[in-house]
Amino acid sequence: MxxxxxxxxxxxxxxxxxxxxxxxxxxxxxxxxxxxxxxxxxxxxxxxLASQGMIHGGLKYALAGLLNPASEAIATMPARWRACLKGTGELNLSGMPIASDRYHLFAESGSLGGLTTFFASRSLRGRIRKLSDQERPASFQGFNGVVYELDDFAIDTEAxxxxxxxxxxxxxxxxxxxxxxxxxxxxxxxxxxxxxxxxxxxxxxxxxxxxxxxxxxxxxxxxxMQLRPLHQVMVHTHLPAPLFAHCLTRISRPEPRLTLTTHKASDHDVLYIGGQLATDGVNRSVDEQVTFARRELSDCLPWLNFADARFSTLRIDRAEPKQxxxxxxxxxxxxxxxxxxxxxxxxxxxxxxxxxxxxxxxxxxxxxxxxxxxxxxxxxxxxxxxxxx
Ligand SMILES: Cc1cc2nc3c(=O)[nH]c(=O)nc-3n(C[C@H](O)[C@H](O)[C@H](O)COP(=O)(O)OP(=O)(O)OC[C@H]3O[C@@H](n4cnc5c(N)ncnc54)[C@H](O)[C@@H]3O)c2cc1C
CATH class of the missing domain: 3.50.50.60 (FAD/NAD(P)-binding domain)
Incomplete structure (x- = not known):
């Protein structure tokens, strides 16, 4: 009682x-x-805890080639988070481990169309930078396309x-x-x-x-409220280096084809995949989604081998105000x-x-x-x- x-x-x-x-x-x-x-x-x-942990300036929402007021509002957020991580912001998160202090965009050569000019434009200065072959992180060793660095980062959501x-x-x-x-x-x-x-x-x-x-x-x-369902994919594998990147190879609409983050499981890496794969995958069964994900990985990340990887999926809704x-x-x-x-x-x-x-x-x-x-x-x-x- x-x-x-x-x-x-x-x-x-x-x-x-x-x-x-x-x-x-x-x-x-x-x-x-x-x-x-x-x-x-x-x-x-x-x-x-099911999110990909990216603290981003909204550039991925500007992929239509336009900067709108909403993408400008979110652009100030990474700096506010970084101040917290340094211990000088509104909350003190100093010393908290993060998952990656940089985020990348990559695409097969010649597949970005008009976005190449947009990424080089003055309005994006300081937010995105094309990397030379020497500057590429180890995760892109063996990739022949273009790699950009964003001023975004990924947090460890558990931490x-x-x-x-x-x-x-x-x-x-x-x-x-x-x-x-x-x-x-x-x-x-x-x-x-x-x-x-x-x-x-x-x-x-x-x-x-x-x-x-x-x-x-x-x-x-x-x-x-509206619920936006996603069908995320988890690839249980061993990666040569952690990968935190959006794949834009041959995208046909303003959403990354794959959004990739890397997480540590007990004795292996988990490559966690969102983007179009997760949005469009809501109507696929688990088997169909895994088969599709394998095809996407071999098309988009041909320099990595996932033949021995184990795949699982996660269905989750984003809760939002109704639009x-x-x-x-x-x-x-x-x-x-x-x-x-x-x-x-x-x-x-x-x-x-x-x-x-x-x-x-x-x-x-x-x-x-x-x-x-x-x-x-x-x-x-x-x-x-x-x-x-
Ligand atoms: C797959 C995925 C990937 C994402 N990736 C990113 C990303 O990389 N970057 C980004 O910025 N955003 C990302 N998001 C969006 C982001 O995760 C969400 O906007 C954010 O986490 C929502 O936080 P929240 O606190 O509102 O909700 P939640 O994290 O869902 O927390 C709600 C809490 O309320 C509790 N609760 C529910 N009902 C009750 C009740 N009746 N009484 C008491 N407690 C209750 C729940 O148990 C839960 O703990 C992603 C989302 C998803 C689904």
Whole structure:
């Protein structure tokens, strides 16, 4: 039988312990808010640990040959993250291991068409650079096409989640919040579940795809969601060098043909593949997707041999605000309805921007004591390649 717990006052309750929730929690605590975070399962949750971890300036979205306001907004993000990694940014992530400090674009010679001129244009100066044969990283040894270096990098998502949780454990609680657990009051919300009676001033819904029923009950019709399904591929192999790159060989639409990142499993490398392969692969069965991936790799990465590699796939949805005709949203989504804040970063990269926008919606902080709630702490989640043998 659950025991009644003392009433406490919380200014901000964040639902969801992925990048959006954790980044916002840390920023809110630094700003002086009395904030807590509720996570249903484990931290890093659903999309964040399954992501490719690229912190990018949006160049891959400008592949249509145009820079638009959205791609300009995201362009400032890598510098904000890099400042955090140096210990001079809004959060201190200094010393956190990253997966790769550079990201590359490559294509078979002569297959880039008009993009060659675009990549050389003044508007992209400092964001992309063609590498000479001598400058190419070891992962492109044996490749005859063109290689560019981007000002992007890839983080280790497990390390990131652990770092964001470190030091704020007393603010993290394991609790799955359902629509029936939260009601509106005159001054905000009341969370009532398992004997907990917790008044909160504002709720931030950062639960990815997890709480559409809750959003619908507290802000009916305000924040419709769309799910964009992906069918990612994992290649279990031993690589001569880690590969972090977009393949643009003979692309026919503005999305990389393959988006490649490399991760360490217990005793091997995992080449994790997104891009068109994952987007178009949603309608393929696992066997069809693996067969297709093998063909793509031999066409796009002919200098590497995957004959002995083991393949697996991961189906996962990206949770986003609903767009006309299901298109990709361009920026982080933060909007409020009577102190209920819906937050979808849409990209890991945009977490700093998302937290700015959440904090901008809140009244000034009053602070308060660390809440004592009789709830367990959530554990750290694992990335998909760590979970597979
Ligand atoms: C395959 C893939 C690759 C990607 N690659 C990149 C990339 O390279 N770069 C990039 O910038 N972006 C990338 N993204 C996008 C990025 O991962 C997401 O935008 C971001 O991780 C979303 O974070 P989030 O915190 O909103 O959601 P999530 O990480 O999904 O976290 C939501 C959390 O809420 C919890 N939750 C759900 N329901 C409840 C509930 N009822 N009560 C309490 N908690 C709840 C879940 O357990 C989960 O922990 C990728 C996405 C995918 C799917």
């Amino acid at each position: 659950p025991t009644a717990q003392p009433r406490q006052h919380i200014e901000l309750a964040i639902i969801g312990g992925g990048i959006a929730g954790l980044w916002t929690l840390r920023r809110a605590l630094l700003a002086g808010y009395n904030a807590v975070l509720f996570e249903a399962e484990s931290l890093g949750g659903v999309q964040t 990131l989640i652990a770092r964001l949780a470190h030091g704020v454990e007393d603010r993290l609680f394991q609790l799955k919040l359902d629509a029936a657990d939260v009601t509106r009051t005159e001054s905000g919300f009341l969370i009532q579940v398992n004997g907990l009676q917790l008044p909160v001033d504002a709720l931030v819904n950062a639960a990815g795809c997890g709480t559409s029923a809750l959003a619908e009950s507290l802000a009916p019709g305000f924040f419709p 006309a005709s299901g298109l990709k949203p361009d920026q982080a989504f933060v909007a409020e309805h009577q102190s209920f804040v819906q937050a979808w970063p849409t990209k890991l990269t945009l977490a700093p921007d998302l937290a700015d926008r959440v904090l901008a919606l809140l009244p000034p902080p009053q602070g308060g004591d660390v809440p004592r709630l009789s709830l367990p702490r959530p554990s750290l989640g694992r990335a998909p390649w760590s979970l597979q043998p």
